[in-house]
Amino acid sequence: xxxxxxxxxxxxxLQAEVERRAPDLVQEAAALELRRNGAASIAASxxxxxxxxxxxxxxxxxxxAMDAQGVDRQWVSASPNHxxxxxxxxxxxWTAIEANxxxxxxxxxxxxxxxxxxxxxxxxxxxxxxxxDDAVLGRGxxxxxxxxxxxxxxxxxxxxxxxxxxxxxxxxxxxxHPFGCSxxxxxxxxxxxxxxxxxxxxxxxxxHLIFAGVLDRYPGLKIVAxxxxxxxxxxxxxxxxxxxxxxxxxxxxxxxxxxxxxIWFDTVxxxxxxxxxxxxxxxxxxxxxxSDFPFDMGLDDPVAEVREAGFGEDVLRGILGENADSIxxxxxxx
Numbered sequence: 206x207x208x209x210x211x212x213x214x215x216x217x218x219l220q221a222e223v224e225r226r227a228p229d230l231v232q233e234a235a236a237l238e239l240r241r242n243g244a245a246s247i248a249a250s251x252x253x254x255x256x257x258x259x260x261x262x263x264x265x266x267x268x269x270a271m272d273a274q275g276v277d278r279q280w281v282s283a284s285p286n287h288x289x290x291x292x293x294x295x296x297x298x299w300t301a302i303e304a305n306x307x308x309x310x311x312x313x314x315x316x317x318x319x320x321x322x323x324x325x326x327x328x329x330x331x332x333x334x335x336x337x338d339d340a341v342l343g344r345g346x347x348x349x350x351x352x353x354x355x356x357x358x359x360x361x362x363x364x365x366x367x368x369x370x371x372x373x374x375x376x377x378x379x380x381x382h383p384f385g386c387s388x389x390x391x392x393x394x395x396x397x398x399x400x401x402x403x404x405x406x407x408x409x410x411x412x413h414l415i416f417a418g419v420l421d422r423y424p425g426l427k428i429v430a431x432x433x434x435x436x437x438x439x440x441x442x443x444x445x446x447x448x449x450x451x452x453x454x455x456x457x458x459x460x461x462x463x464x465x466x467x468i469w470f471d472t473v474x475x476x477x478x479x480x481x482x483x484x485x486x487x488x489x490x491x492x493x494x495x496s497d498f499p500f501d502m503g504l505d506d507p508v509a510e511v512r513e514a515g516f517g518e519d520v521l522r523g524i525l526g527e528n529a530d531s532i533x534x535x536x537x538x539x
Contacts, residue, residue: 206526206530207277207526208494211496212280227296241398257500261499288384297328298336301336305339305340321344327351337349360414369419373424379429380429381430386401400502404435406435407434415457418457428468433480434470438483472511477513484514493532
């Protein structure tokens with residue numbers, strides 16, 4: 206069974222309700238996105254998403270596309286525009302719980318082929334655990350998707366400790382998928398907001414987890430990093446050097462590179478050399494097929510791109526499906 210762990214769902218009814226309840230905040234978020242991305246990229250992304258609406262919303266269109274790609278199962282997570290990091294606590298909790306309901310409803314249309322990941326309000330740490338429980342225990346989802354940061358909340362934030370503890374206890378997946386980059390206007394042309402911004406955010410977020418010792422305190426966490434973990438895996442030697450020579454970078458028990466074998470990564474790296482390097486540094490058991498379906502920065506033929514890397518049959522079977530099966534095997538269900 207071939208499993209794609211990185212595919213998205215668009216929920217326009219959810220977006221419409223957020224716009225109704227918090228129009229000023231939605232306008233502020235749109236202005237921030239314009240500043241971060243630039244007008245040309247915003248326009249191009251709008252056209253691209255419009256062309257892909259059926260695949261983003263219609264289960265039948267999704268399944269047909271999966272068949273064309275040779276994919277048996279998808280992990281379906283919210284399109285990251287549904288993170289809503291700027292909304293107040295009450296609305297943030299409502300959006301997470303409503304998203305969990307809608308995602309569960311979508312995957313229930315084909316339960317043998319679609320697997321759901323829910324949402325939590327990262328910017329409101331005191332409310333995260335209840336939304337995690339709603340997703341995993343209340344809705345039967347296999348975990349949740351989070352961004353690389355939200356407001357003043359970094360993944361090293363002490364306020365997230367109850368979330369990491371609960372996620373470890375449940376054995377659920379925490380899918381790290383950035384939305385937006387804090388470099389803002391420096392990336393507002395040439396689509397740098399995505400090509401540079403996303404890998405940067407992945408690297409920063411994973412570094413917060415590693416250097417803060419989160420993976421020491423919660424060794425059973427199942428962190429899955431989108432986009433192959435961004436820049437971090439292939440430049441991890443610099444992190445190791447800092448850990449050895451800088452006292453402020455010694456918050457984790459072991460060299461940062463050692464934690465790569467405890468994190469999972471998808472294959473959305475767009476380069477077979479980088480994919481081979483990722484398998485080398487993280488281990489074959491830690492890499493899983495991803496596509497970023499159905500966005501234009503995803504992989505059109507994700508299975509073929511993995512096969513092109515020339516892995517042996519054992520490694521290939523793991524990446525294409527067995528590793529995804531393994532990571533779900535020990536989770537707690539309702």
